[in-house]
Amino acid sequence: MKIVVLVKQVPDTAEERKLNLATGQLDREATDSVVDEINERALEAALRLKDADKGTEVVAMTMGPADAVQALRKALSMGADSAVHIVDDSLNGADTGRTAATLAAALRVTGFDVVLAGNESTDGRGGVVPAMVAEHLKLPLLGSLVSADIADDGVHGVRQGEGGTLTVRAALPAIVTVTERFPEARFPNFKGILTAKRKPVTTLSAAELDVPAGVSRTVVVATVERPPRAAGRKLIDDGTAADELAEFLVANRLV
Numbered sequence: 001m002k003i004v005v006l007v008k009q010v011p012d013t014a015e016e017r018k019l020n021l022a023t024g025q026l027d028r029e030a031t032d033s034v035v036d037e038i039n040e041r042a043l044e045a046a047l048r049l050k051d052a053d054k055g056t057e058v059v060a061m062t063m064g065p066a067d068a069v070q071a072l073r074k075a076l077s078m079g080a081d082s083a084v085h086i087v088d089d090s091l092n093g094a095d096t097g098r099t100a101a102t103l104a105a106a107l108r109v110t111g112f113d114v115v116l117a118g119n120e121s122t123d124g125r126g127g128v129v130p131a132m133v134a135e136h137l138k139l140p141l142l143g144s145l146v147s148a149d150i151a152d153d154g155v156h157g158v159r160q161g162e163g164g165t166l167t168v169r170a171a172l173p174a175i176v177t178v179t180e181r182f183p184e185a186r187f188p189n190f191k192g193i194l195t196a197k198r199k200p201v202t203t204l205s206a207a208e209l210d211v212p213a214g215v216s217r218t219v220v221v222a223t224v225e226r227p228p229r230a231a232g233r234k235l236i237d238d239g240t241a242a243d244e245l246a247e248f249l250v251a252n253r254l255v
């Protein structure tokens, strides 16, 4: 089985993310970049299938600027066999539609039995790219799963909804998105870090992928810096703090 994991490099969520007010894009210089944690869980799911069946091939794929290769190196050090990096200046600032069309084109070239992705990124938070990819490829999407059994005969998954639990299944090839309920990712071991450097990374440009030319449909027209956070309010308990707190919670519709 060939599994492609869609990995996105994002600003470290532990740091304050900054918007580049001129471009409206995230200022990626202002913070460290990391592999989106939800994608590490998707990768872990793929690597557990590989642990169970050594014939399983795991490919990490990303669309991102040149330094996004770091995210792929992390995936390779965790145990992925190879990686695909779609890098092209014309894709800078791509919206979800363009990102999905490009990833779909790269998946056609790379080939796969199943694609694993996160249900939502921590920076753009669109939660739509995998569904768009599934539509481009005319394949089933099993989205926002809390658990999944993936085998040659198909994917059986569980999705937790407000109304209850859904059991879903689809034949392969299929697109699957995982949630934080999937197991935490393993840490790369020393051998993994060493071998990652020798593992193949295929680089693809937009031209090579036959991605329709043109710009993103969603463009940022204006940016306003977030106002600095107002200082909190201190309550000194002289016997009235409970009332004051209750009034504050009600007034701010927090209860």
Ligand SMILES: Cc1cc2nc3c(=O)[nH]c(=O)nc-3n(C[C@H](O)[C@H](O)[C@H](O)COP(=O)(O)OP(=O)(O)OC[C@H]3O[C@@H](n4cnc5c(N)ncnc54)[C@H](O)[C@@H]3O)c2cc1C
Pocket: 006, 007, 008, 009, 025, 026, 036, 038, 039, 061, 062, 063, 064, 093, 094, 095, 096, 097, 099, 103, 116, 117, 118, 119, 120, 121, 122, 123, 124, 125, 126, 127, 128, 129, 130, 218
């Ligand atoms: C603050 C902010 C606001 C934005 N607002 C919009 C907007 O309103 N409309 C719009 O069209 N675009 C918007 N974008 C751009 C959008 O984030 C990018 O197009 C992004 O590449 C894909 O969207 P997402 O992060 O929301 O993906 P999601 O749909 O949330 O991602 C889900 C999963 O898809 C996969 N995936 C997503 N992007 C990539 C990638 N580049 N490489 C590999 N796998 C990937 C990952 O597995 C990820 O976990 C915004 C970006 C930012 C930073």
